[in-house]
Amino acid sequence: MRTKQTLIRWTLVTVAALTMLVGCSDSADKTSGSDDAARATPRSELKGTVVVSAATSLTEVFTEIADQFTAANPDVDVEFNFDSSSTLATQIIEGAPADVYASADEANMTKLTDAGVIAGKPAIFAENELVIVTKPGNPSGIDNLSDLATAGVISLCGEEVPCGRYAAQILEKAGVAISEANVTRGQNVGATLAAVTEGDAAAAIVYVTDARSAGDQVEAVPVPAEVNVTATYPIGVLESSEASDVAEAFMAHVLSDEGQAVLSRYGFLLPR
Amino acid sequence: MAAATLTVAFFVAPLVGLLQRVDWSGLSGELSSPQAWDALRLSLICSASATVLAILFGTPLAWLLARGDLPGRAVIRSLVLLPMVLPPVVGGVALLSAFSLRSPIGGWLNDTFGIQLTFSSAGVVMAEAFVAMPFFVITVEGALRGMDSRFEEAAASLGAGRLTVFRRVTLPMVAPSVVAGAVLAWARALGEFGATITFAGNIAGRTRTLPLAVYLALETNQQGAIALSIVLLVVSLVVLVSLRDRWLMRT
The missing domain is CATH 3.40.190.10 (Periplasmic binding protein-like II)
Known part of the structure; x- marks a missing residue:
């Protein structure tokens, strides 16, 4: 019977720990700008x-x-x-x-x-426009869209996610086919970018603005204007x-x- | 009584909700798509492999934790159990920092053996074993600890070696817990999402397991997502039924 007691005890510990974790995390992004309050003229009724x-x-x-x-x-x-x-x-x-x-x-x-x-x-x-991002220093030597077909695992957004749909349009216009066996799909553009910045993906197609805010975590390789799409x-x-x-x-x-x-x-x- | 009814309703409502949205006539069509089969096959193979790893590596650890005379046992046990409380995504990030190509271990594995764990089915197995093994270890450890050691002492006094005692006495006595722990670990591995998508990615046929396929399909093909969810639900029920002696028939 001590088996069950141990199991129950550990379950309780687990639940308690989980409760603490949940309790500590802030679930919503709240924004309450007070630093710019000086500019708040005239005072609004909203x-x-x-x-x-x-x-x-x-x-x-x-x-x-x-x-x-x-x-x-x-x-x-x-x-x-x-x-x-x-x-x-x-x-x-x-x-x-x-x-x-x-x-x-x-x-x-x-x-x-x-x-x-x-x-x-x-x-x-x-x-917005789209851009190829690689790891800093571009170790896989990706210079254009067609290099993506042979560069290893490429991170793209899910097919219904806007950035995934835009990427598909660009690749189609450029006549580049990347085997689905070399494509990892991010559930949003943040996850798609993270596969390059945190993970082992060779490159990703993301928005110009994401590449910009990722700073020196990535190197941007431009998509030619004639095949790029406007988001x-x-x-x-x-x-x-x-x-x-x-x-x-x-x-x-x-x-x-x-x-x-x-x-x-x-x-x-x-x-x- | 009212509170208990409410609790049961809380567990039943989502099930009913899922079931009433199933398009039963289209179910077989959704499930016979190659994508669904790929995800199911991959899920079964990877979760079974993770379970085997959990048994092979988890049993000695459970024995050591239950019986061994090792210093810092509490610390070791906390470390082993950490993945149970850690959010799986965090587990995935931790695995990445240890085994990605840019990490010392991952880089060495790739340079020396040409092994890349990220974006591979092996990476899926690793992520699943990471989150599932604690369930096995804790179950088996509890059983070993609760076992009456006089049987083993009797066997030893009659001349059985340590290995014989373990194989012929200890193992048969804790066998139900080993099975239960393995089933728990397997179910956890089968449902693994966060660590898998973070560490191993989301590649069709290679790392896209059933839970990942459900998540991806929610946006493109809701009936497909529901059909895949039903598969996971059925598997969970099978697990419950197989554990019925332990949980359901309790008096």
Whole structure:
């Protein structure tokens, strides 16, 4: 019977430890910019919390834009849910609570407008391009897209994830076929990039902005303009939002000169 | 009573939810796709290999922890059990830092033997063994510790060597726990996701096991994802039934 006691004791220890782990981790990205509070003139009337579901490639730039937004609207909280646009679209269609959706492609936004969950018309707020990234110093000697076919394991986004779809379009235009046996699929662009920065993938195709924020962890090899594609980023407010005034104000801020300036600083192209 | 009912409902609701979304007529079609078979085959092979590793390497460790006279036993036991509480993704990152091509060990393995663990099925087995072995070790250790050692002493006093005692007396007496530990470890290995995708990647036919395929399919083909989930559910049920003497028939 001591067997069972030991097992039970260890189960309890495990559960206790897990509870502590869960308790310590902060599940949501909260942004509460106070440092820029001086600029918050005039004091806004907006109140409430909005959940912004945004593409992984927007993680850094949206965090900064939200800091601006909450500095101008001190009674507002912005919470983020960053993942691939396709994962977020699936979550929203399944009823996950969100107020704003920002996608890295129009296909996933169309999925939501077709499902009737977007209020009004989405607006394009940014554009992006794609680039090959390799390990620092480019040890596999990757100079162009066709080198990807023979360079070892290449990290691409999942086929429904926008960056995966864009990569497929680029490879098709360039007439390069990479065997699926040499492709590891990331569940979002962050994971796809991490396979190069942390893991053993020889190269990845990611957004120019990701390559930029990865700094010297990667070396960027440009994709020729004639085969590159333009990623378009639409943003929209959800029909189900209970703080739609705040959600619309956030969307307006992203589209404002101030928001666009931040996007441009992070390397995003502004919609023409 | 009400609380207990609520608890049972909490466990039943997701199952019912999953089952009511299954398109039963299309199920066989979804499951006969080559992608589904690849993922299932890979999952079974890798989880079985991880279980064999857990038995081979876990049994001596369990014996040492239960009976051995070793210093710092508590520390060793904590280290071995750490993967049980560690988030699997963190386990994957830890494996990467130890065995990626850029790490000392991984680099040496590749330079000397040409072995690359990342992006390989062997890497999947490693990630699964890392998270699953503690379940085996803890189960077998408990059994060894709880066993009445007079049987072994009697055998030894009648002239049996240590190996004979272990093989003919100890092992048969703890056999049910060895089986239970192996099944637990195997089930854990079969469901492994975080460490696998982080360490071994997500390559079709090579490292894309069933849980990875379910996650990827959720966005492209929900019925496919649900069908694969049903396979995992059935496997889990088989595990439960095989352990029924231990857990279900308790009086």
